[in-house]
Amino acid sequence: MTDMERLATLAAKEADEAEVYKTSFRSTLAKSTLDRINSTEEKHSAGYGLRVIKDGRVGFSFFTREEDFGKALSTALSTSRHSQKLDIHFSDTGRFPKVKGLFDKKVSEMEEGEMVDLVVSSIDMQKQPGIDLLENFLTRYVGETSIATSSGCFAEYSETLTQFQPIVKSGEEAIAQEEAQSHGMVDTRGLTARGIEAALRTRKSAKLEGEHAIYLHRYAIEELLGKLFAPLIDADDVARKQSAWHDKLGKAVASESLSVYDDPTIDDGISSMPFDAEATPARRRAVIEGGMLASFLSDLSSARLLGTKTSGNAFRPSFTTQPEVGYSNLVFDSEERERMSEASGVVIQLVMGAHTANRATGDFSVGIDQSWLVKNGEFQHAVRKCTLVGNFFEILKNLRLADDDTSDSPYMGPSWVFNGKLV
């Protein structure tokens, strides 16, 4: 019996069920400012989240040292008395899918000096005419997640993750930022080259207004997904009728060629994992199929509120928080694709202010940056910062997909293509 299983069994002596969740990690950051290494930092952290079920109610507490387990158990039992009676049960399974490519030994063993060397190499690439250096961030994460329940479940996996973000400036206004993640070593030089190209492209911009074909890059898509799409398919918001799609299951919500999947089982996927934060085995799930809303994402509690089974989408930002609903790898797919090499319209890499959108009506107005006009796939000129206005629901209903699929972020899909208005 592992220590985790022992704690879960011990807790269940005073509760009906118990679950112990543990994360331990080491993260390292190397950051440069202008042409110098600004700072390097390393964080070691380990801690436990303890959930109990008593009389159908969930209680929670967290602790960092095993000797504080007794106090945490007492707090969890005390908080359970006030929770809503949901009659959920913690995971009792011991079978999880094998997901490859989550851990890279080289990343785990990389020395701090190697990380600094990679950032220095990126700085040196950026030292060229027309480019002003700003900042580079390289992070490395090495972590382990484990869960034990009093129902006999024990699950664990290890993960490495690297992330690189170069930010470069060209001229007075053009600031370009690129970003990518990988469970292996992220391509720092490739990203730096992309950042330099984006900065040089947007150095001199021209005003552009009116209706255009929009090619929305994955950075901009992720902003809209987090602020607008995720709440639509979150079972907790659906159960409370705070999602505009709460009554749309089985109905058309997107263009009929579009399918969207939440898939934590993809090998090497950035948000892949064998199980979620409640030890529910990972599996691929259709969210939208052929334009029709196929399912919502849920954890144990929100599924109970909705009267369904969990979809295995429980996430915990930290051991100090209870699970909440989130998406893993979000795959956007369509058989019909538009070639970026023939694109004519405005490519938008960054949007800002999606959180000000109206979630009920879908109306939004977002600032755009790192954008340019293309004709037959050829760069024409950068577009001066302005505002993209539109309706998110209408965009989904008329959405077309390009052919530039990416896999270096939790959004796994190509650029979005739709008709939009710049003001």
Add this chain to the structure above:
Amino acid sequence: MSMEDILDRILSLCEGIDYADARFASEERTTILLKDSSVDRITSGTLAGYSVRVLKDGSWGLASSNDPSKLREVVSSAIKLAKASSKRSMGSSLAQEKVVSKRFEFKPKQDARDVTMDAKVNALKELDKEMLEKGISTASIGYSEMTREYRFHNTEGAKLYSSAPLTRFIFEAFVRGETLDVARKSLVRHAGFETEKDAHKTAAETAQSAAMMKNAGRVPSGNYDVIVDSHMGGTMSHEAVGHPCEADLILTGESVLSGKLGKKIANDCISMVDDGTLFPLSGFIPFDDEGTPSQKTQLIKDGTLVSYLHSRETAAKMNTHSTGNSRADSVYFFPIVRMTNTYFEPGDHSLEELVDLKKAVIIEGFSGGVVNPSTGEYQFAGQTGWLVENGEKTKFLKNLSIAGNVMETLKSVDALSKETGEPSAGMCGKSGQSVPVGDFSPWMRIRNARVLGS
């Protein structure tokens, strides 16, 4: 080992370095979330952790842990990181400041840790009931309490300690008409559970605001004379002026205010301040994360930019003194230049005088926004507002934003009210770190501003 012993031990292990500081924090936290009149979740526990920051040959290294048995490993890691960074050293140094030993301890009237969970949940349910009585569809109430003990030591001999609670009530009121609208307000103070007494007023205001949104209208996008309230004005002081005044952004050329010190950047009626000494506002700090006592810093005086916000490091680079604005999200992060509480100083007008216009728009509340510090372009969404015609409020509005450029807006403000409104509290994000801040403002009139409505 006590907190003090751990920090002394850490510094004693720091050999062959030019400077080091060590931080330790212990936090007791409880959060309760009430949704649809039921407890959605309760979280409670204690966290403790420490870090050491080392300066060696102009390069920094920082290492942290929540495991007290790893002191030697953590110190060794910080020194190793600083040495690795010296390949391209920043040439960092610290401005000379007076070495301070200080103890700040605040005991609230009602320590939240002494209040039973039953009493807290019942209080939230009572607040929920009062909100529903205002005619809204549903409410969400977030409550959190945190008592933080914090200690800072450095190799110059500084030893500082603080202990204070921070209590938050966050209200959301939903109203379902043709669309689902939401109003949000919060009450955040360095105080104990006595804050609950004042939370009733905030809860009622949130619900009233949402109830009115059911029949609110929209205003067409266009240019209007705009009067903003304390929430929107305070946000503008923080986002549009405060961030561009942060000296780290000045040094990298990312701020629209680079090179503007001593220059006129706003109309004469504008004066603005950052003040970390304002207790019990959420941005209060007795001292910053480099051990510099907090202070009141005048940023704009009668329209002229008179200071930036500094850490000891940026102050050394710009040959001045720290303004006590070096703050970190937690001990696990490097301190960077941050605001505390920001505000525009009051003017000499009444609100009636400000709205005495043929046509104008009042914007109240703040529900999100963005600003580009390098260009000064911004867009801030209000929660509600009023259309003003011939000096009278004629139509209640919702879903309206103000957009523009900071430098132009500061020159378009022509009047401020005598009274300032309720302070707002928020979490300010920068470089992946989040710290509590506060802001407030008098009513402020901006001529010919861009309003995004329907």
